[in-house]
Ligand SMILES: [Zn+2]
């Protein structure tokens with residue numbers, strides 16, 4: 447698999463200005479793209495979805511299906527959808543996964559809660575194009591935000607077919623390189639959040655932002671993300687910030703991410719969701735503190751830690 451970062455900023459975009467440089471780590475909010483054999487997977491569409499769309503167009507990825515894993519509905523994770531050109535191409539298909547927001551469990555089953563949440567951010571007068579009118583084909587699935595669920599996609603004749611666990615157990619006719627497994631991971635965040643684990647062939651990646659360390663979800667992450675090759679975790683604040691005013695905001699700090707990555711036996715750790723108030727100088731300091739902490743831990747399993755820089759790619 448290959449992971450591309452198109453946005454790693456948290457909460458709000460943070461463009462570079464005189465005296466406040468963010469060009470090293472980037473200013474766009476959360477958007478990642480994962481290539482796994484025949485599968486194209488997008489994780490969140492913050493403001494990084496605009497450059498992601500440009501990248502996909504330039505690569506000629508038109509008329510293709512995309513699996514879109516949405517962690518949650520905070521604006522820094524969905525604000526780029528209306529600016530992502532592939533949504534305006536009717537030959538494209540997006541298989542969009544999200545969760546049922548708290549209080550909407552009893553919404554009319556015909557009214558998909560994922561679609562409803564995305565329609566709301568693009569409703570008049572907040573955006574000129576209603577989400578439902580974006581020309582691409584769109585299919586929505588809502589998961590439970592409190593429990594883990596597993597699902598699969600199978601590549602067939604250039605499309606992706608959704609499969610449940612029982613579909614997969616009943617059939618041995620799927621070729622290994624044509625099937626991908628996704629596991630949802632409940633996270634601790636205001637209004638709820640889902641992490642995702644993706645397994646393809648012998649490679650695995652876990653993506654768990656936005657999350658404030660909390661016993662219940664720490665254990666979930668340890669169990670569901672066990673032995674992953676790469677884990678992406680939320681290290682927005684410094685330890686001092688997290689002990690003070692920003693407690694309960696739903697984010698972590700880099701040292702706690704190192705502890706979590708070691709606890710779940712991950713091989714590599716990426717820190718994401720950088721604070722919009724932290725310029726490159728501050729994030730560089732945080733990265734150094736984090737690497738010092740990691741080095742002192744002398745972990746046998748965790749082989750590396752780094753902060754995400756927009757535009758970078760990683761082989762998984
Ligand atoms: Zn966020």
Ligand SMILES: [Zn+2]
Nearest residue numbers: 518520635656
């Ligand atoms: Zn959030």
